[in-house]
């Protein structure tokens with residue numbers, strides 16, 4: 001409109017001229033702002049790329065640890081199966097009444113149904129066994145099952 005010759009009034013032309021100058025200044029300001037933002041974004045993009053690499057490393061480490069955990073769990077599961085199988089074979093050779101007593105003691109005494117007799121003390125409850133009862137235990141036949149008079153655990157002599 002400014003240069004086309006369709007507007008002839010001098011005031012209108014001056015107004016268009018002022019608008020044009022103002023728009024050019026505004027365009028220059030916006031271009032400067034865009035360049036400034038680009039400059040600011042460069043180090044951020046570098047940092048982002050570094051963080052992505054660190055994330056990849058962390059994900060690889062998690063995958064590695066997860067794999068090793070799964071292997072360890074499989075090994076533990078296999079060991080549990082072996083121990084359970086060995087336990088079953090051992091139980092087959094024992095007197096069922098003794099096994100039943102052992103299972104009941106184990107259940108009622110925190111998972112430990114058998115204890116060693118160490119000198120005059122039960123290694124299960126750690127109490128001294130009175131001397132008269134200790135003599136009875138010591139003189140009992142080797143194949144007799146004896147129990148701690150304090151806690152009731154089967155004593156291994």
Ligand SMILES: [Zn+2]
Nearest residue numbers: 122125148151
């Ligand atoms: Zn005891």
